[in-house]
Amino acid sequence: xxxxxxxxxxxxxxxxxxxxxxxxxxxxxxxxxxxxxxxxxxxxxxxxxxxxxxxxxxxxxxxxxxxxxxxxxxxxxxxxxxxxxxxxxxxxxxxxxxxxxxxxxxxxxxxxxxxxxxxxxxxxxxxxxxxxxxxxxxxxxxxxxxxxxxxxxxxxxxxxxxxxxxxxxxxxxxxxxxxxxxxxxxxxxxxxxxxxxxxxxxxxxxxxxxxxxxxxxxxxxxxxxxxxxxxxxxxxxxxxxxxxxxxxxxxxxxxxxx
Numbered sequence: 001x002x003x004x005x006x007x008x009x010x011x012x013x014x015x016x017x018x019x020x021x022x023x024x025x026x027x028x029x030x031x032x033x034x035x036x037x038x039x040x041x042x043x044x045x046x047x048x049x050x051x052x053x054x055x056x057x058x059x060x061x062x063x064x065x066x067x068x069x070x071x072x073x074x075x076x077x078x079x080x081x082x083x084x085x086x087x088x089x090x091x092x093x094x095x096x097x098x099x100x101x102x103x104x105x106x107x108x109x110x111x112x113x114x115x116x117x118x119x120x121x122x123x124x125x126x127x128x129x130x131x132x133x134x135x136x137x138x139x140x141x142x143x144x145x146x147x148x149x150x151x152x153x154x155x156x157x158x159x160x161x162x163x164x165x166x167x168x169x170x171x172x173x174x175x176x177x178x179x180x181x182x183x184x185x186x187x188x189x190x191x192x193x194x195x196x197x198x199x200x201x202x203x204x205x206x207x208x209x210x211x212x213x214x215x216x217x218x219x220x221x222x223x224x225x226x227x228x229x230x231x232x233x234x235x236x237x238x239x240x241x242x243x244x245x246x247x248x249x250x251x252x253x254x255x256x257x258x
Contacts, residue, residue, distance in 0.1 A: 036072045039065055047078055051249050052146060052242055056082035058107075063089050067096035070111065079145050080111040083138065083238050106137035106237075110145055118147030120255075121248040123241070124174030125150060126164075126191060128157030128181035131206045136180040138237030139202065139244075148245050158186045171195050175251070176244040180237065182206030185217025192226035198247055200240045201231045 013019040032045045047053040056069055066082055066089070073080045074097075085093070090102045090109050102109045123143050127136040133154060140150050151174065156164040164187075171177065171194050179188040180202040188201035201224070203217035210216060214234035221231045232239045 034072055036068050037065070040069050042069060042072050044073070051246065053078040053081075055142075055238070056080075058082045058084040058086075058089065063092035063096070067093055070097050070100075074111050079115070081142070081145055082109050083107065083142075085109045103137070103141045105133055106141040107134060108138060108141050108145075110141075112145055115145060115147055117149040119149075119245075119248050119252050121175035121251060122149045122151055122173060123176050123178060123244045123248070124153065124170050125178045126153045126156055126170070126180065126187065128155075128179075128183070128185075128187040129206065130155050132180045132182055132204045135202060135204045135235050135237040136178075139178050139180065139241040140237075142238050142241035143245060146241070146245050148241075148248060156187070157181060157183075158190055161190070164190065168194065176200065176247050178202060178237075178240045178244055180204060180240075181221075182214065182217055183208075183211060185220035188221050188229055188231075189224040189226045192224065192229045195228070197228075198244075199226075199229045200243055201229050202237055202240045203231070203234050205235055 010019065010024055014021060014024045034042045034044060036042055043054045054073065056066055058066060070080050070082065085107050087104065093109060094100055097111065099111055100109055101112065125136055125140050127133055136154065140152055143150050151170055153167055153170045156167060171191060175197055177191060177195055177197060177199045179191050179199055181187040182204035183206065185203050188199055192199040201221040203214045203221055205214035207216065218234055221229065232243065
């Protein structure tokens with residue numbers, strides 16, 4: 001059965017009283033995807049199921065493939081976003097996809113209307129060093145494009161701890177914190193010892209040889225002495241932003257039901 005046929009059958013069942021609206025909504029959550037060429041199947045109902053739309057992982061895809069997927073997604077009323085897009089790839093995409101914006105530090109390109117924060121609460125994002133900014137900005141732009149309020153605080157690593165302590169207001173005003181660090185990865189533990197909210201730690205692949213491409217900070221964060229620290233994978237700013245967003249969305253949903 002094709003997707004239009006399945007949708008027609010479902011609507012007829014609702015009209016006949018055989019399926020109630022709540023059951024129909026649940027079925028719709030798993031119905032709609034769109035083939036793009038012979039290389040992709042775009043999940044248009046991901047936002048309906050999870051609260052976040054499909055996002056394109058740019059690495060390993062050709063510019064033409066990315067452009068075709070974006071064009072298939074652009075008329076669905078939500079942000080169209082691709083991550084890990086290098087400048088030379090964006091230059092080719094710009095010729096194929098109208099109204100495409102590029103956030104160079106985050107390596108994200110997106111078709112997006114002007115987005116105001118849709119949820120209450122603030123995601124505070126801290127980076128240990130300037131070299132961690134591509135991952136930190138990936139988290140920040142992902143969160144902002146998804147409708148969350150973000151406050152940035154860069155270059156406050158433990159090598160100069162006074163820089164962090166002089167900006168404790170960022171920690172105190174956040175409802176969720178994302179802390180990005182390479183080298184030995186100590187910053188999330190320090191922040192978690194000062195914070196009264198969840199801390200999402202992001203290890204980066206920045207560091208000398210013994211950091212093993214981010215493995216050393218990953219293990220440091222997993223072994224944090226401070227409580228309330230969750231850890232995502234190496235360089236995964238995108239995943240940290242989605243997790244922070246899910247935390248705030250859950251709080252917003254709970255508050256709306258009170």
